[in-house]
Amino acid sequence: MTDTAEERVALHPLADIDPVIHAPARLMIMTYLYVVDSADYVFLSHVTGLTWGNLATHMSKLEEAGYIEIEKRFVGKKPSSLVRLTERGRQAFRDYKKIMQQVLEELPD
Amino acid sequence: MKSRTSLKDAERRAFASRFEDGLVDVTIGSLLMNFALSPLLNEVLGRTWGRSLFLAGYAVVGGIALFLWQHFVQPRKGVVVFRAERRAKVRKSLVLIFLLGLVALALILLSLSGGSAAKWTGLARFGLMQFLAFCAAAYFFSVERFYYYGLMVGTAPVIGKALHDWLAVPYHGIPVAFGAASAIIVVTGVRRLARFVMDYDVPTEETSDD
Numbered sequence: 169m170t171d172t173a174e175e176r177v178a179l180h181p182l183a184d185i186d187p188v189i190h191a192p193a194r195l196m197i198m199t200y201l202y203v204v205d206s207a208d209y210v211f212l213s214h215v216t217g218l219t220w221g222n223l224a225t226h227m228s229k230l231e232e233a234g235y236i237e238i239e240k241r242f243v244g245k246k247p248s249s250l251v252r253l254t255e256r257g258r259q260a261f262r263d264y265k266k267i268m269q270q271v272l273e274e275l276p277d
Numbered sequence: 278m279k280s281r282t283s284l285k286d287a288e289r290r291a292f293a294s295r296f297e298d299g300l301v302d303v304t305i306g307s308l309l310m311n312f313a314l315s316p317l318l319n320e321v322l323g324r325t326w327g328r329s330l331f332l333a334g335y336a337v338v339g340g341i342a343l344f345l346w347q348h349f350v351q352p353r354k355g356v357v358v359f360r361a362e363r364r365a366k367v368r369k370s371l372v373l374i375f376l377l378g379l380v381a382l383a384l385i386l387l388s389l390s391g392g393s394a395a396k397w398t399g400l401a402r403f404g405l406m407q408f409l410a411f412c413a414a415a416y417f418f419s420v421e422r423f424y425y426y427g428l429m430v431g432t433a434p435v436i437g438k439a440l441h442d443w444l445a446v447p448y449h450g451i452p453v454a455f456g457a458a459s460a461i462i463v464v465t466g467v468r469r470l471a472r473f474v475m476d477y478d479v480p481t482e483e484t485s486d487d
Contacts, residue, residue, distance in 0.1 A: 203288035203360070210355025210480055215291055220480055248356060 182271055188233045189264045193218055194226045198253070201236065202261050206252035227251065235260055292363060293419040298350050299469025302422075304342040306462030309430065311335060313455035316448035345470070353477040370417035374410045381406035385434075393442075400434040407431045422465070429458040 189198050196216045201207065213223050230236045235257030239250045253261070311334035319327035359367075381403050388399020411427025414420065437450030446453055 199284065199287050200291055203284055204291055204363075205358040205360045207357040208355045210353070211357045212355070213480070214353075214355055214477065215294055246352075250356065250358075 182267075184267055186260055186264050188229060188235065189260060191226070193222060194230060197223070197226055197230065198235070198257070198261050198264075201251065201253045202258065206239075206250045208248050208250050210248075212251065230257070233257075233260075288360075288363065289419050291357065292359060294354075295357075296418060296420045297469070298354060298473040299466040300342060300345055300350050302426075302462055302466025303345070303470060304338060304466075305426070306459045306464075306466055307338040307341075308335060309455055309459035310463060311338060313452050313459055316451055320448075349470070349474055352479045353473065366417065370413060373413050373417075377406050377410040377413065381410070397435070397438060400438050404431040404434045407434075426458075426462055429461060430455075433458045 189195055193216070196218070197212060200212060200215055209220070209223060209227070212218070213220060216223070218226070227236065227238075231238060234254060236251050237254050239252070241248055241250060311331060314334075315327065315331045318330050321327070322330060384399055384406060385403040388396050388403065408427040408431025411423050411430060415423030415427065433454040437446075437454035440446035440450035440453055441448075
């Protein structure tokens with residue numbers, strides 16, 4: 169009686185939720201990166217309200233998953249890292265959105 | 278549909294955050310203050326020096342704004358590049374605001390040659406164009422307080438004329454009416470800027486993976 173992966177997903181769409189994106193802090197980061205072209209750590213920390221350490225931890229996870237790319241550069245004499253979603257990250261966010269919409273719309277009131 | 282609205286809101290919030298530090302308010306208010314003080318400068322320094330100082334005032338305000346941006350605002354706020362759609366929208370909004378400003382300027386110049394009634398009408402239209410310019414900025418940049426600024430700056434020409442005609446306030450009431458409106462805008466901006474600088478430290482770290 170083992171279900172195939174596809175059947176499991178059809179029966180339980182939540183099982184297919186991307187855990188990398190689903191964490192609230194990373195979801196905030198992904199949302200802001202999805203709606204802008206690119207941003208640095210300072211801006212992301214500012215709009216998400218995450219501390220520097222928290223932001224760096226979540227960024228590492230997103231980078232490991234291949235969802236973001238980081239471009240090192242200088243603003244004046246100070247180093248700055250500009251972050252943007254990769255095409256893979258953008259697609260993962262679209263998929264996440266689609267699944268969450270489907271799950272939430274089908275839930276009874 | 279709900280998530281589409283929410284993403285749109287997130288983008289709007291991210292863009293509107295560019296205006297929360299008050300630097301734009303300080304800059305706009307100072308430029309208007311320069312305009313408000315120009316009749317006094319002409320009187321005290323003579324036309325040539327007064328006009329030179331008036332033009333130099335715009336450069337000084339621009340320079341100070343740039344200094345504040347580079348040393349106080351950007352290090353705390355960070356860098357963000359918006360998507361092409363937003364950049365196009367900003368360009369269109371700025372063109373619209375610029376055109377409204379040009380129409381306002383043309384109206385004020387035309388009103389100078391008319392009689393008293395024409396001056397009232399001209400000043401009212403000038404004020405209306407200024408009001409519309411601020412409303413356009415408020416709407417397209419999602420900054421609510423610009424509506425109030427528009428109301429203050431838009432009514433300033435007519436208030437100035439009324440002060441001049443009824444209370445004999447000199448220089449067509451410009452220093453008083455525009456001065457009051459610009460002072461309120463500058464004070465609002467300075468308060469926001471001070472709060473922003475106090476609330477947000479300049480991060481000392483760079484990215485964790487350096």
